[in-house]
Amino acid sequence: MSAQPSASAPLFFSYSPRTQLILHSSLTSAQLFAFLAPPAFLVSSLALKRTSFSIRGLMRYSASGAALGAVAGAGVGGARAGSASDLEVNAKLGQMSLDETLVRRNxxxxxxxxxxxxxTPAIFLKRAPLPALVLGGASVGLGLGAAGYYIEGATKGEPKAV
Structure with a gap:
């Protein structure tokens, strides 16, 4: 007997349907913020010279950006899920579970x-504390992984929905 869900997002199938929508929204916006945070720090430190550039600052800014994105996405997802009926929530989850591009991007x-x-810690171990390197590296990788999916689709000539 298999424990596969029938109509839910594979990543969060053990949660209630409303929670699945909130978690998906949180993950999606964390990917976006994680992609945008490192370039924002680089522009702020190198071009605008507001702060001095350091690996420690880059990693902390990246991790903070991903965390802020996750919280913002959870808020937006909670507002959407709270105003939707159970039927709409289940329909959205069914649509998400069949969306191969969404699963592949995640x-x-x-x-x-x-x-x-x-x-990241293997490369920059002497430049910043280990927790900052692990969390910052994970957030940078989260954004670059999602962006890499779209870049791969563009170079293969397959149009991907954004």
Missing amino acids: DYATIGAALSALL
Whole structure:
């Protein structure tokens, strides 16, 4: 007997339907903020010279950006899920479970986060504390993994929905 869900997002299938929508919204906005935070720090430190550039600052800014994105996404997802009926929530989950691009993008982001969380401390160990390197590396990898999915689709000539 298999424990596969019938109509839910594979990543969060053990949660209630409303919680699944909130978690998905949180993950999606964390991917976006994780992608945008490192360039924002680089512009702030190198071009605008508001702060001095450091690996420690980059990693902390990246981790903070991903965390802020997750919280913002959870708020937006909670507002959407709270105003939707049970039928609408289940329909949305059914649509999400059949969306291969969504699942693949989340897979790329998760793999990117795991690899970057391991590689960043190996490269920059003397430049920042280990927790900052692991969390910052994971957030950078989360954003780059999601972006890499879209870049792969663009280079293969397959249009992807954003």
